[in-house]
Amino acid sequence: MTRNLPRGFDVQRFDTVIRHGTVATASDVMQCDVGITGGRIVALGQNLAPAQREIDARGRLVLPGGVDAHCHLDQPMPEGLKMADDFRSGTRSAACGGTTTVIPFAAQTRGESLRAAVDDYHRRADGQAMVDYAFHLIVTDPSEAVLREELPALIAEGYTSFKIYMTYDDMRLDDGQILRLLSVAREHGALAMIHAENADCIAWLTDKLEAQGHTAPGYHATSRPMAIEREATHRAITLSELSDVPILIVHVSGRDAIEQIRWAHGRGMRLYAETCPQYLFLTADDLGVDGYHGAKCVCSPPPRDRANQRVVWDGLADGLFTIVSSDHAPFSYDDPQGKKPGGQEVPFRYIPNGIPGLETRLPLLFSEGVRRGRLTLNQFVALTATNPAKLYGLHPRKGTIAIGADADIAIWDPDRQVTIRNEMLHHAVDYTPYEGMQITGWPVTTLVRGQVVWDGGEVQGRAGDGRFQACGRPDMARPKSVHEGTVGRYVLEQPDALAQLARERP
Numbered sequence: 476m477t478r479n480l481p482r483g484f485d486v487q488r489f490d491t492v493i494r495h496g497t498v499a500t501a502s503d504v505m506q507c508d509v510g511i512t513g514g515r516i517v518a519l520g521q522n523l524a525p526a527q528r529e530i531d532a533r534g535r536l537v538l539p540g541g542v543d544a545h546c547h548l549d550q551p552m553p554e555g556l557k558m559a560d561d562f563r564s565g566t567r568s569a570a571c572g573g574t575t576t577v578i579p580f581a582a583q584t585r586g587e588s589l590r591a592a593v594d595d596y597h598r599r600a601d602g603q604a605m606v607d608y609a610f611h612l613i614v615t616d617p618s619e620a621v622l623r624e625e626l627p628a629l630i631a632e633g634y635t636s637f638k639i640y641m642t643y644d645d646m647r648l649d650d651g652q653i654l655r656l657l658s659v660a661r662e663h664g665a666l667a668m669i670h671a672e673n674a675d676c677i678a679w680l681t682d683k684l685e686a687q688g689h690t691a692p693g694y695h696a697t698s699r700p701m702a703i704e705r706e707a708t709h710r711a712i713t714l715s716e717l718s719d720v721p722i723l724i725v726h727v728s729g730r731d732a733i734e735q736i737r738w739a740h741g742r743g744m745r746l747y748a749e750t751c752p753q754y755l756f757l758t759a760d761d762l763g764v765d766g767y768h769g770a771k772c773v774c775s776p777p778p779r780d781r782a783n784q785r786v787v788w789d790g791l792a793d794g795l796f797t798i799v800s801s802d803h804a805p806f807s808y809d810d811p812q813g814k815k816p817g818g819q820e821v822p823f824r825y826i827p828n829g830i831p832g833l834e835t836r837l838p839l840l841f842s843e844g845v846r847r848g849r850l851t852l853n854q855f856v857a858l859t860a861t862n863p864a865k866l867y868g869l870h871p872r873k874g875t876i877a878i879g880a881d882a883d884i885a886i887w888d889p890d891r892q893v894t895i896r897n898e899m900l901h902h903a904v905d906y907t908p909y910e911g912m913q914i915t916g917w918p919v920t921t922l923v924r925g926q927v928v929w930d931g932g933e934v935q936g937r938a939g940d941g942r943f944q945a946c947g948r949p950d951m952a953r954p955k956s957v958h959e960g961t962v963g964r965y966v967l968e969q970p971d972a973l974a975q976l977a978r979e980r981p
């Protein structure tokens with residue numbers, strides 16, 4: 476509950492004080508007030524002086540606002556398809572679910588420049604966002620100009636991460652292209668994110684399934700078994716080892732990929748992994764066998780089974796995973812530009828991949844992770860806010876509650892009982908895959924740089940409140956061998972680039 480004091484009241488030491496809450500970071504839990512001035516956290520302590528705006532957080536948790544480091548908003552699509560969420564609706568939905576920074580993707584179209592994609596994406600975001608945002612890049616055409624000029628320049632300007640696809644015909648890169656890109660990441664201090672599925676295996680299986688008349692949405696999962704993710708994950712790890720640069724494997728779905736990542740960690744590799752709620756809460760059964768409703772849960776990699784969900788939970792609890800993101804990829808179900816292209820129920824290969832999840836990411840993980848004792852509150856904060864901010868060069872401005880950090884805060888009612896219904900969500904998608912799920916805990920107030928954007932069940936923010944954030948070169952992308960020299964034995968060292976990197980990152 477927030478209360479505005481009359482203007483001119485007493486000492487104007489703070490713009491806002493959040494009082495009597497339980498504050499948690501990735502490492503601590505403490506009873507203290509949070510003083511905010513000029514959009515930043517300026518004091519943590521007991522009995523802070525009165526402020527212009529007083530927020531009573533008694534019985535509440537005061538957590539860093541979430542950083543959703545993998546979501547797709549208003550991304551240009553192939554002819555006939557359109558994402559349901561743009562920056563306006565997507566970031567509104569994020570705010571209402573306690574997320575204060577999003578990192579969607581500026582995607583290069585083959586034959587076009589990366590810079591053009593970034594310029595276009597800024598036009599789509601300008602004046603629309605309710606929470607702060609940064610951009611990852613998606614490189615689909617690593618030409619010499621991109622590798623030598625555009626990408627290094629964009630990294631220097633604050634676009635310090637890029638996604639590489641091993642699948643999808645219009646985006647996939649071959650191993651040589653991936654190695655060249657990883658070398659650029661190494662030389663210029665960027666983080667490469669890899670979508671690890673084997674495109675040729677998927678195409679072969681899809682053809683076989685179609686030839687047998689198996690075209691219903693459920694066969695999407697059959698066409699992308701775990702072996703296909705396992706092989707690509709292992710290959711991505713090998714390419715990371717050869718080029719001697721850390722990578723992030725995105726949206727890891729289950730045991731097989733996890734085993735590859737454990738194997739790499741066991742060999743001392745610096746390698747990061749992301750998972751998403753769909754691999755904790757959905758199974759392949761949700762894609763159905765008959766009927767078309769399963770199209771709502773078509774995403775890649777597909778959800779697996781209950782046993783795999785448990786393996787993913789274990790990976791969260793024991794530190795295998797670095798971050799949890801939504802991979803929000805919003806296509807409405809009853810939409811000729813969405814899950815029913817052209818208004819038709821189509822064979823699974825034509826169903827746009829992706830499910831919505833920006834607003835439900837944090838509450839789902841809080842309820843089933845923290846409330847059920849699978850994760851500590853500190854782990855929850857680390858996985859959903861602090862680690863993504865670190866991984867993408869936004870920390871300590873984002874992702875924590877500390878003096879000097881942006882006042883990006885989610886105040887939680889940890890006991891609120893919620894039955895998830897699409898009508899209570901704020902995205903522009905016409906369904907949620909989590910319809911009817913009962914959970915405990917929801918963010919009741921969200922502040923972005925000290926400004927309340929969600930409170931008491933009402934949207935308080937406006938389009939344009941969110942600002943673009945340039946990312947620093949992430950420390951976590953630093954090759955291990957710069958200092959330790961253990962992994963990069965295959966790499967022909969480039970002494971100049973290495974020396975410069977070491978200078979930049981003492």
Ligand code: DUC
Nearest residue numbers: 670774775804828829
């Ligand atoms: N898979 C992706 O790789 N991106 C968006 C959605 C999806 O399912």
Ligand code: ZN
Nearest residue numbers: 670725726775
């Ligand atoms: Zn992906």
Ligand code: ZN
Nearest residue numbers: 545547802804
């Ligand atoms: Zn994605």
